[in-house]
Amino acid sequence: MPNASSRRFRHATMQDYPQMERIYAHARELMARNGNPTQWGNTFPRPEVVREDIANHRTILLVDTVGGHERILAQFAVCPGLDPTYGSIEGAWLDDDAYITIHRIASSGLVRHAARDCIEWTLKHYGNVRVDTHPNNKAMQHVLESCGFARCGLIQLIDRDEDLTRIAYQRHEW
Template identity: 70%
Template sequence: MGSIASSRRFRHATMRDYERIQRIYAHARAVMAANGNPTQWGDSFPRESTVRADITEGRTMLLIDDGIDDGAESDGERILAQFALCAGEDPTYRDIDGGWLDDDPYVTIHRIASSGQARHVAYDCIGWVVEHYGNVRADTHPNNKAMQHVFERSGFIRCGLIALLDRDTDKTRIAYQRHE
């Protein structure tokens, strides 16, 4: 799980980061598909409108360092990972086949993706959220064994199953929570 290297830091994304964020999501979709999880994000998730809203509403967090970003215009930094940090009640989590650890206020981690330029960055992202917010919920696809492993190694408890509200098929997700 490890500590964050000294040059690594978190910041909010801006629209200047949009193209790099989209490339990272494309990379994540390809990695998921190659590892037995082709349907979680398919070939078009997250939607362009969601990515733009996450950025403009201050939800997209970036894990960055001072490395070279594969030739992209980067102002001397590269994006190692990104995620949406959503405060407040998530409507998707109202109905769960199982049970949450508690009903206390929480934040949700959504759409976490690695650029593939550094290892174990999901642990850094999750650790930062837990450290800053304490009560954190998340979910992942039943086929996403890598993310299930990351959540469980990060101290999250598997709470049950939820159904996505914005899909007609492939809606089931495994719900997790960690409360410090």
């Protein structure tokens, strides 16, 4: 089994898209098996959003190389600028400073702690990070809280018609 030191991060390219779609399918199945069938359902993230993330250099991959072949261990979108979904919160953000949002994080399931590695990389590179997750996504809540994120309140998704409530988190490296 490769060690964590052989892991590295890089931007996704359209050549990665087919494997990324398989990882998102795996994540949807895993969430459903663990009591969270509605966060992504069968349709999220939408393929056009994933392709747009790649085209706009927002998708970051955690990869390693085994036997001369690169493997995607996890993937996530790092989205700069104001997130319209975060404009209204039942609760309060830690501050009004500029932030980066993590969206669409998914692990391939090949190694442990891949999502945590992605979150820690984002904190190291951007410092002020916001993220949200479904109330039923206990695994992600645990990862965020163990990474020092503060639970700030509840937000409502603006791009869906049902199952809108998400728990909002923020961590700001001062």
